[in-house]
Amino acid sequence: MMGGATDTVLAVEDLRIGFPLADGGVFNAVDGVSLAIARGEILGLVGESGSGKSMLALATMGLVPRPGRVAGGRIEVLGEPVTGAPEKRLRALRGGRIGMVFQDPMTGLNPVRSVGSILAESIRRHQGLDKAAALDRAEAALKAVGIPAPRARLEAYPHQLSGGLRQRVMIALALVNHPAVIVADEPTTALDATIQAQILDLLRTRLSDAGGLLITHDLGVAAEICDRIAVIYHGRLVETGPAAEVLSRPVHPYTAGLIAAAPRFDRARPRLNPIPGQPPGPVAERRGCSFRPRCAHAGEACGVAPALEPVGLSADHRAACWHPLPAAGRRVPA
Amino acid sequence: MTVGDAVPRQGLFLRRFRFWRSGGSGRWMLVAGLAVVLLLAIATVAALVAPPPGAFAGSLLERWKAPLEAGYLLGTDQLGRPLLARVLAGMPWSLGIALTAALISVGLGTLAGLAAAWAPGLTRRAILRLVDTVIAFPSLVIAVTVIAVLGRGFWPLALTLGLATWPIAARVVYAEAMSVARRDYVLAAQLAGVGSVTILITHVLPALRPTLLVMLAFTFADMLIAESALSFLGLGVPLTAPSWGNMLSESREYLVEAPWMMLVPAGAIVLAVVALNLVGDGVAAISRRRARDLA
């Protein structure tokens, strides 16, 4: 058992997920990531598209799509290994011990099956109930996610529901077997802003007795409900720590850049401060810190990849940087 | 394990599904198909110019020779006629009728499709309604009924088949024309006051070229099958003509003694049809790839 914490529900150790490149090399979309989530805790994995965050999410269930594959490291759910587990065991975990909420509710539900039948299928698979009992549970699950008239809704088809309702159904589907871990991959990105808040709220309440991994590119979303934040860049973690602290006292230049880049509308003349440059694409070999070309603080040492080290603030606030931003008392530029 | 990777979805139901994913293979399909079609074309012309002598009269002494026996490449039939010669002699009939019927079908269909695309509401609906109705009807039944009236022969057959199948082309052309009509350069031409017919000829028709080619290939194949079916039923070309369908019809009596009498014309038909299908699919794959690369 890894992680060490009392009640670790999801533990990832030195995970590497590789994709073959056209010239024969292998690109590690996820390159040595470690994290641990305890019960009742929500970890936000923040990064741009292509940073490897979605791959990590899929890997927790053993769903890394071909031609990618887990090239190294371990993943454990409630102490049970996911990496290298036989397919049969993985199927028992998926939807049972670990549930996933995907990004696009419009296409994520089978259009020719009723909502109830989709839920019941998962319930019967993992809880072994008969049809009637399964439908009762399904109804309860719909109610728990705040869908009005849940009994009637069981017979509804996905196209009859709005986007927000569909996403609630997806959440219900992920929660219905009371998993220990919920992985949510950009659960609100495809929804209207008003609905977003509701869904996030729902997630926060429902995840109180499970561990949550929230994948997002939106710092605001992470700020809403995450207890801890891990920032990922080009397949590697650059900063981890308590959410409040990482957001108010970022140590890694990338994190600071992300925060500064968020548009602010509380000022008379909002200015955009994007991070200059582009994230690197898939390469077979990495040389040093991936953020170096875009970093204003880069120096000689950055030719060697830094490891995640404590930065001297809270106990578990860490960053991978040779030139961390002066942490104590430093505020994000207004 | 396969989770949906980022392969773009093929949303439309294609008439002939391209089961090889990459369009590059379209090229070799086209080449293979065209090679065979070209060979057949040459053979047909040769047969027209110099009809193989053995095709019509044979010696009873030579009846039912198996293929490769006594120097007959494809064997002989019940009257001692070499099957190779008969197949060649049948080409102008089978392939000729099929091609003519295909041209009539695609020609009429294109006219109707364009008319429907360009006509105002009521006319368009009427044409489309007609098209849908005829398509829903079994084409062989139509053909058979019209033959009852028109009789047998090259032109009646070609006409019948063309008339029975033009709506299929019409529907395809209509759909394509409608999408082309929405393109910017067509709208620009309309706004500039260019006449409708001119637009049709100079803008729409060229854009339809690949579609028409594909249609022609597939229709040719279908007409070949239809003609041979009709001849097989005794309702096609005159019974003395060595069309492949007639050969099949004759072969029925002698399946025991000479099964090759059936297999030879059957093989010819299948070869021609598959070759034409390859041409059609090849052109379709290539033009799809080109469109995708341009998009």
Added chain:
Amino acid sequence: MTRWRAVGDVLLRRVVELAILLFAISTLLFFLLRLSGDPAAVLAGEEADPETVALIAERYGLDRPLMVQYLQYLASTLLLDFGESLRGGLPAIWMVLDRLGSTLLLSFLALATTIAIAVPLGAWLGMRPDAAERKVVNGGVYIMQGIPGYIVGLILIQIFVVELRWLTSIGITSWTSWILPALTLASFLVPKMVRVLAANVSEALREDYIRTARACGATEREILWRHAVPNALLGATALIGTQFAFLMSGSLVTEWIFSWPGFGALLIESVDRLDFPVVQAAVFVIAFLVFAVNAVTDVAFRLIDPRLREQRS
């Protein structure tokens, strides 16, 4: 509630369309007959002498003004009276209806066979379209699509009747007589159905809801049969409707090959002998069947696909 109302609307429209259609076809047949020269001469047959022709003309009212004839014709058509067969004198419509049973039963069997073959094969092909063995089978299906159905029938006869002597090929002698004709007729439809299904299955498997199903722990088999195939079949049901007409065409040839007592073979014989009353009756019945089937499948489609239920027409 709305579901049934929508269905009722569609059904009503289809019935009206059918009526108009049958009217149009009857008219067409009427004038088609007159196109081929002197109808009386045609009806009387090739060997008839002038007196017989005149008698026929009087008998069928062919010496009366065209409009009168037309109205009479329409009237009798409404009563399903197409006249008597020129060979044997039986009422044409009875001859056709008598043979309807065998044809329909054969068509139904063929359709069932088609589904039984095409669905598993299509699903299997659609599952991993890139795998080597699938490409080979795909090639086989492609070639099969190039083989006309009646040639398949002839080959089947060659194998099972001539060589192996397991089955007979003439008419209905026992229950085994249905096997080859059903297979032959099915071969008209199978290749296309397989390819369409394979395409649909392959496409369905790339949809997001499959990923959701996986994330809920479904096995590959469940994913294929409970999630992908139902969606794939939906697209294919529309195909079945249009394929019925194709099935009718195929019946003509199949019944001919196997000397089957169906009305397809009757149509062929009648055209050959220029037995027009029977031809008219047969075409009329076929028209009715084809459009009735189309209407039914249209309705069925709406009932099956949940997304269409609410919509009108």
